[in-house]
Amino acid sequence: MIRYVVGRLFLILPVLFGVSVVVFMLVRLIPGNPAIAILGERATPQLVAQVENQLGLNLPIWRQYVRFLGNAWRGDFGASFYYQESAWRLTLERIPITLTLIAFAALLGLAIAVPFAMVAAIRRESVLDHAIRLVFTGAIGIPSFWLGIILALVLSVRVRLFPIGGAGSGGLDTLWHLALPALTIALHISPSLVRALRSSLIEVMNSDYVTTGLAMGLRPAMLLFSYLLRNGLTPLITVLSVNTGWLIGGTIIIEQVFGIPGVGSLLITSILTRDYTIVQFVTLVLAVLVILVNLMTDLAYAALDPRVSFQG
């Protein structure tokens, strides 16, 4: 087990290296002189020289990268020109609310997807199965920002069931404020959750222990439910981890739509204000988040299923 964990941790290193290169190269995509682009209207020859110096733009590219890594090692990812604050602090203080929203949305997404996927898998190829698949096929193309606006109009403005936006004042009030955004994201990811869960459940239906169970007269729903629960929720973990990117993408958009002060709305605001340092750092943070989720998924597999760590 320990050997598996260590081996898995080592596998992250090349990916992290690659991610750092991509994030470093991002700023080099800026057409023209990045220093002028970053300063915008404030650009004076002295300031441009100062920023060039700060970013090391005069150095050869590999030395710029080494410098970028060195700074990153010390936790220095530059500062926001817009907020006049360090990228690290600006982003980290917004992470808790974003993670809360992601977790909330993931739970709601599963709550929506599991019953539908189970019905579709049990009544496979029935009218009900086809109807569920058709509805969720239609739901794939619902733009999350549009859905958010419509839900806010109906449930917050017309019915006044939910607050309109913002993150509330902490604790339960925050959860209350996050309910509608989380529901929007959950509906946004539910089609791919249903799809993936349905096919994984159908695979289970064809396995020997289900056949035995059915032969013994157990109900299919009970069998599937015990599979979901007893096998340590592995299928749910898989389905969620595969959709992490989709989930994060939805969260970014929805944060901006509902005015939630998280990492996602920071990213959009920074893009609009050309706050390149922040865009760069948030991109890095979100990629690291995906890597960590994948790592935790693999470790969870290994913990739940001893065969994984033996196969290595």
Next chain:
Amino acid sequence: MISGAAIARGLPTIRRFSSTAGWPFRVGIAGILVIALLAALAPVLLPYDPSALGLAGGLQPPSRAHPFGTDQLGRDILTRVLYAARIDLQIGTIGVIIPLVAGVVIGLFAGYYGRWFDAVVGRVIDVVTAFPFLVLVLAIVAMLGPGLRNFYIAISLVSWVAYARIVRGEALSVRGREYMLAARSLGYSNARIMFRHLLPNVVAQAFVFGMSDFVLDILAGASLGFFGLGVQPPTPEWGVMIAQGRNFIVTAPWVVIFPGLAIVVTSFFVSLIGDGLADTIRRVNPV
């Protein structure tokens, strides 16, 4: 292994295909054709100019003269939705074709030649897939600047990876099959083996993914438009229309509802095509 040779004779044409594919495929194709036709014929079908400001005033509810109502500037929303279809269908098409071609070729080379090239491609795939799709696209557009051209560049840089991964995996799995060995023992050139024998057998899954990618691109393009980073107003684009109508949604919800429905309906038809393709492939070539 029923169909190596059958598929190798070339991908079925849409007509031959649709006779074997189920109704979802046919409905999907028909739906997209109708939308494309309406978009192309919009100037003939509708009396309005998409950017002409209405003299009658803005935010009129749906009526016989304006079935989808008018927006805050008095422009006919149905007209704008149809003109926007041109842009959004283009986003889907270009957003699929460039990455599909690049990804398939790179994946094919990696899967066929293996060795160092495959190792490099494999690592690049790992790295790019570590980024959430939308985040990397947004980040690249942030650097290059807003606009449709830069969106295409961003999509091309990010999406090819998914196709390369699919084709590489498929190519690796068929590399040792008999027909590949046969082609090699007949002394065919690598290029001939790769493109005449390997490609037709591995490309199907890439096309299936291409359909969901089409939806993904439309959604991404509309999201960027919504945030002011994609197509720039006054050009009609569904995401841009939703963004502009947002401030009037309480009094005039139709301004937001119809462009959104256009995205949902278009994506639905494209997804049906994808499902139909996937079903047919499963039936023709069961694993």
